[in-house]
Amino acid sequence: DGGITQSPKYLFRKEGQNVTLSCEQNLNHDAMYWYRQDPGQGLRLIYYSQIVNDFQKGDIAEGYSVSREKKESFPLTVTSAQKNPTAFYLCASTPLAGRPGGYTFGSGTRLTVV
């Protein structure tokens, strides 16, 4: 079945460490997105990419980095510069045709700083 796979489901990070969250899709979607979800808040856009080797900052990109070397993959690195990284992270994808709103979401990664 086609879909988006996020791994790991739970991730623990020590202070000062960089961690990378994985997002893989087999839907042949062109665009991919990373959102952050905090309690009591909606989802906020971190980064997005429409094509391979190109990506744009969203509303809260500081302290995060991404890469898009393959169409299927869009990993997110949470760097030590991100002061409050504990949150739930959702990856999404959509074909360029038929937007907007045809987003498919992964099941998320919960990141906790210990």
Add this chain to the structure above:
Amino acid sequence: AQTVTQSQPEMSVQEAETVTLSCTYDTSESDYYLFWYKQPPSRQMILVIRQEAYKQQNATENRFSVNFQKAAKSFSLKISDSQLGDAAMYFCAYSSLGDTDKLIFGTGTRLQVFP
């Protein structure tokens, strides 16, 4: 900047009854899209319904329908014949026509369904 407001942090409904979730938004654009997403305990976001602003007819998907009031910038979701599986967080979201890479979300409404 566009904003989306959901003023009901929590709602509850009895099974088989009808419930309406409220959403208001602010924008200066005339063409845009509005969405309702459902986030069950599994945390995976699921698209419930979509409305194009240029369409006057309210969107409907089975037991889910919207009341789109463009002048009032209101976009409520009605769930008819509520089922236990409808229990979830519901998010209203906005996307402008020219900047469809960004979905702007409200803060969500937690819906509880009682048997």
